[in-house]
Amino acid sequence: MTKQQLYNLAKDWFSQQNWTPHPFQLKTWSAFLEGKHGLLNAPTGSGKTYALWFPIVLNYLKNNPEYKTKHKKGLKAIWITPLRALSQEIKQSVERVIHDLDTQLTVGIRSGDTSTAERAKQRRSMPDLLITTPESLQLLLATKGYDTIFKNCSAIVVDEWHELLGTKRGVQTELGLSRLKGITKELRIWGISATIGNLEQAREVLLGPGSSAHENSVLIRANLKKKITVKSIIPKEMETFPWRGHLGLRLLDEVIPIINNSRTTLLFTNTRSQCEIWFQKILEKHPELAGEIAMHHGSINKETRQWVEQAIRNESLKAVVCTSSLDLGVDFAPVETVIQIGGPKGVARFMQRAGRSGHRPGEESIIYFLPTHAIELVEASA
Numbered sequence: 001m002t003k004q005q006l007y008n009l010a011k012d013w014f015s016q017q018n019w020t021p022h023p024f025q026l027k028t029w030s031a032f033l034e035g036k037h038g039l040l041n042a043p044t045g046s047g048k049t050y051a052l053w054f055p056i057v058l059n060y061l062k063n064n065p066e067y068k069t070k071h072k073k074g075l076k077a078i079w080i081t082p083l084r085a086l087s088q089e090i091k092q093s094v095e096r097v098i099h100d101l102d103t104q105l106t107v108g109i110r111s112g113d114t115s116t117a118e119r120a121k122q123r124r125s126m127p128d129l130l131i132t133t134p135e136s137l138q139l140l141l142a143t144k145g146y147d148t149i150f151k152n153c154s155a156i157v158v159d160e161w162h163e164l165l166g167t168k169r170g171v172q173t174e175l176g177l178s179r180l181k182g183i184t185k186e187l188r189i190w191g192i193s194a195t196i197g198n199l200e201q202a203r204e205v206l207l208g209p210g211s212s213a214h215e216n217s218v219l220i221r222a223n224l225k226k227k228i229t230v231k232s233i234i235p236k237e238m239e240t241f242p243w244r245g246h247l248g249l250r251l252l253d254e255v256i257p258i259i260n261n262s263r264t265t266l267l268f269t270n271t272r273s274q275c276e277i278w279f280q281k282i283l284e285k286h287p288e289l290a291g292e293i294a295m296h297h298g299s300i301n302k303e304t305r306q307w308v309e310q311a312i313r314n315e316s317l318k319a320v321v322c323t324s325s326l327d328l329g330v331d332f333a334p335v336e337t338v339i340q341i342g343g344p345k346g347v348a349r350f351m352q353r354a355g356r357s358g359h360r361p362g363e364e365s366i367i368y369f370l371p372t373h374a375i376e377l378v379e380a381s382a
Contacts, residue, residue: 001065003033006058013100024222025051031220032155032188033059037213039161039191039203042222043355048192049159053079053094056129056155057101071104075126077155080134080173082163084111084298085305085325087131090159094129105129110136113302134164134173141179150183158206161191162348165202174205181213189213197348226365228354233339233370234377247274248341248372249281255339256286258368259293262337264312265319268353269341272297272323278341279321292318298325327353338365342372 010029014021025047028040032055042048056077061067081087087109098105108127110119112135126149132140140146156177164170180187191206193199199219207214233254259265269275279295294308294317305325311317312335320326327349338357344350354367371377 001062006062010054022047024220027220028052029055031218037189037207037217038220039206040220041193041199043224043226046222046224049093052157052190053097057097067103073125074152075130075149076128078153079131079157080137081159084113087111090131134169137176138172141176147183150180153184154186155188158191161202161206162193228365231368233368246372247277248370251370252281258337259319264315264335265337265339266326266335266356267319267321267339267341268327269323272299275321275323294320296320296322296326338367339370340367341370343376
């Protein structure tokens with residue numbers, strides 16, 4: 001297949017969804033198919049996932065002209081995500097593509113939620129496309145015969161690189177990438193980030209300073225402007241507002257009308273304990289919301305988390321109180337409003353959470369900021 005034929009396949013698929021590829025998606029497809037490494041910077045909800053899944057699939061079609069009748073099993077690409085909650089959503093996105101293009105590719109997830117039986121099955125026969133976390137990748141690299149598993153892997157994508165950069169998990173990812181470079185010679189490394197400051201440095205850390213991968217890399221920015229509206233919930237009586245050490249429950253009654261006036265609302269807290277307390281207090285004061293509100297954080301079992309995620313998508317829940325477990329690229333189309341309870345500990349994270357609402361290109365994102373004490377009123381005004 002020629003490059004143009006591959007592009008036409010992708011564009012036809014986009015047309016079937018009533019979408020049009022963005023220029024940054026086309027640039028990414030081109031760079032990937034030319035064998036380049038890179039970092040993609042684009043706002044939340046702009047189509048970053050398809051910007052890199054598509055060239056991975058197109059590259060497979062290019063190298064396997066008889067893909068509809070013949071298929072060689074084995075790991076071909078890895079997608080690293082920092083959150084388990086993202087895995088299912090990413091899997092559904094790529095399955096739509098590989099199914100519609102009539103390929104025989106398979107997709108699998110390997111994370112802390114993966115059952116022992118599924119892990120054993122993967123050891124016998126790895127999926128073609130694997131979605132995993134930094135920790136699970138390290139465990140795979142520590143297994144017997146790992147070099148055989150990864151020898152034909154042609155691409156690795158690190159999603160939400162800004163969340164990993166500068167952390168222990170980021171170092172873990174860098175070590176994994178370094179090892180994989182030594183195993184497979186045709187490996188293309190890409191990072192995706194929605195919100196990051198020093199992009200050049202981020203690319204250098206991802207690919208390795210002075211490495212051949214860094215020299216043969218590109219930085220692609222999406223020139224898409226996302227309108228974000230920030231509304232602050234200000235207490236009516238400033239004199240009695242606490243100075244520190246509170247959870248923001250004094251303003252709980254201000255939150256209920258916002259929830260009632262929205263189809264679906266995400267309430268972000270900074271800790272799991274704060275998440276559970278807010279969930280409990282809302283139900284205590286407003287028992288009529290029972291069955292319409294849920295909570296979501298990393299300590300809740302897998303089945304409950306997946307039920308909550310699906311309930312948001314089909315709009316059977318009015319609100320979800322959550323932690324950072326839902327603030328990254330999970331695509332919840334019906335979410336209309338986001339409420340941030342307390343300072344989010346960083347502008348980047350605040351913008352990321354704001355992007356959960358209006359999670360579509362061109363749509364406005366609305367976020368309410370609820371200060372928990374007087375010092376955070378300064379953040380609200382900023």
